[in-house]
Amino acid sequence: MGIFDIIGPVMIGPSSSHTAGAARIGLLAHYILKEKPVQAAITFFGSFAKTYRGHGTDKAIIAGLLGYSADDPALREAFSLAKKANLTVSINTSENESNHPNTAQLQLVGCNGKKLDIVGISLGGGKVSISQINGFDCDVSGENYTLLSVYNDQSGVVSLVSSFIAEKNINISQMRVFRKGKHKQAVMIIETDGQIPNEIVDKISSLPIMHSVIAIDPL
Amino acid sequence: MFEYNSIADLLRLAQKNNTTIAQIVIKSEAEEYETTEALVTNKMQQRLDIFAASIKNGLDDEGLSTSGMVGTDAKKIEAMPPLILGNIAHRALLYALAVSEGNAKMHKIVACPTAGSCGIVPGAVFAVGEAKGADREKYSSAMFTAAGIGNIIAKNACVAGAVGGCQAECGTAAAMAAAAVVDILNGSNEQMVHAATLALKNVLGLVCDPVAELVEVPCVKRNGFHAVHALTAAEMAMAGVKSFIPPDEVITAMYEIGRLIPVSLRETSEGGLAKTPTAREKQAQLQNN
Structure with missing residues (x-):
């Protein structure tokens, strides 16, 4: 751990796990989809499901999907940015058990028709992992x-x-x-x-x- | 070699090289990440600008957070001249509240060491820095001092509320802020670490029981309190007051206490303030919206 993990990360508030982490999950999904998203069905599990509004978890994931990073003030305006980008978003919550308390599932359709089903977990301090891609278990952190x-x-x-x-x-x-x-x-x-x-x-x-x-x- | 794993290491290295804690922290960072001291310093200068902007954004935004629980307290403090507190303490309280409220309202902040405790270090450092006419170099030095203290606490204890309770988040931030303030006041390395230790020691056992699982109640007001608390610790250290228990032993004690705090009082919102009738009512209302 370096000193810029202590005086940092630079992020949009309020929560490193529920906001910054969510933005990073969205951004990783943006890169993995590799085309402009036009549809996003987002499902929150566990603590994400209970607290996403107060933490702006929904806004953070959408902004990430649109390519914005976790320290971009655009996170606040994510819903209007999605509208401008012709991205249709639906937010759902699930009471089903998930392996990790901070879990989000993203079912995406890109502008060329590509479909992607991603599960992301937020591990704390802004660290994340994409734990499933199209039904495959995996682990992508975006750190390297x-x-x-x-x-x-x-x-x-x-x-x-x-x-x-x-x-x-x-x-x-x-x-x-x-x-x-x-x-x-x-x-x-x-x-x-x-x-x-x-x-x-x-x-x-x-x-x-x-x-x-x-x-x-x-x- | 500038690697440090304890407060004792930090003091020894600073003494051996006849320099400040901040300089050792810069050298160690450059060494570990194979970069130059100039680049490390430059990165801190950028963070200083973001700290300053986060104070301004917090003061400018008069709205409430999404939950409606926080957002207007900094304005109230700003509107009233200090009645009891000195001007510097009043400013520290104001700035810390502004940054923490800004965090709750999705403004850009520097986690320090966490988002929940992000107002304490900038609140104390900028209030004292402004009053003492600190230049950019001095602010930067103060932040490196704070970073060194925070780094050691993260290595030997923890800085996450979920692991160690609020003492680990706001307590660490107050320790960092206290050392940074002594740096601005040109205190000695010894005084810096004792300020940090006194600040941490006084909040041992503080639990993390946020209402509705949000970083708002009691977190925002607690940022204001801790910024002033850090100034008290700095004042004591500058007068020569020392912690009877040495710094590294206090850090170990903080970690042990953190592990002893029940899980219900470590950021799970399953106990304490989070389970009061008012908190339950608010949580139910937020979830049914």
Whole structure:
């Protein structure tokens, strides 16, 4: 922990977990959707469900979806910004149990028809994790350079992708693979110390087994 | 090597290098994150500007928070000249309330160390800084001193209400503010850490029981109280008053007390003020809206 975690983070109030964390969940969803969102059905669970109005959790997630960061005063005006951007929003709460008290589910449709179902959890102090993408368990924090690849599970993919990254002398700090079963769809999450250049992202995307590849800079 | 893990480390390093706590904190940060002292200082200067803006935004916004529970107390303090408090303490109270109310109203703030306690350090530091004509360098030094104290408490205890109660959030902020104020007053390194220790020691055991799970009641007023509390600690330390229990031992005690506080009184809103009839009524009203 550095001193700018003590004198910081810089954020829009009132709560690092319920406001700043929510904005980061929205922003990560914005990057993962990779196209302008036109529909967002947001469901809050646990403490988010009980306190989202007072904490501006709804505004924060919407602003994030529109690409605003957690310290942008635009968070306050998120509903009117959504209207201007032709984003239709519905907010729901659920009394169902969730694994974490601060959980939000985002069901999104992009302007090109892409659908995305994301579950995000806010871990406290503004730290978050995307814990599910389209039904896959995963863990994306947005704290490091992240490469998210969805592909058909088969041997050799991990080594191929990591060799492309190694070509550019980029150090992999963390790597996790989540899959629905042997030879079924899999998600590989690679975190690196440096930014992965576009040419490498394109090279990985062009592998025939890849469904989608998304590179995310630290939030 | 400027790594520090305790108040004792910080004092030893400062003495060995014949410098201030703030300088050790800057050097340590630059060393740990492989950056330059100039960049670290620059980043703090940016945060100073955001602190200043957060005071102004809080004072300018006369509205209520979404829940309607807080938002107009800073205005009331501003409208009335101090009757009992000195001018500096009155300003500290005003600024701390303004920042904390601004936080509740979704303005931009610097968490310090948390959003719930964000008014205490800027409240005390800017009130004293203005009165003493502090320059930018002095403000910056005060903030690094505060950061060093906060960092050690975060490492050896905690700064989250959910872990250690309000003593961990507002208590840590008051300790940081007290040390920062002594820095502005050109006190010694020893006086800075004793100010921090006295401030923390006096709020040990303070629970976190926010109404309707919002960072509003009792949090906003408590920011005002703690900014003035930090000034009292600084005044004592400047007069040579020392904590009988050494700083690092007080920090350990704070952590132990935090673990002993029942979960119902650690930011869960399941006890204390949060379960009073008035709080329950407000919570029900907010949830049915």
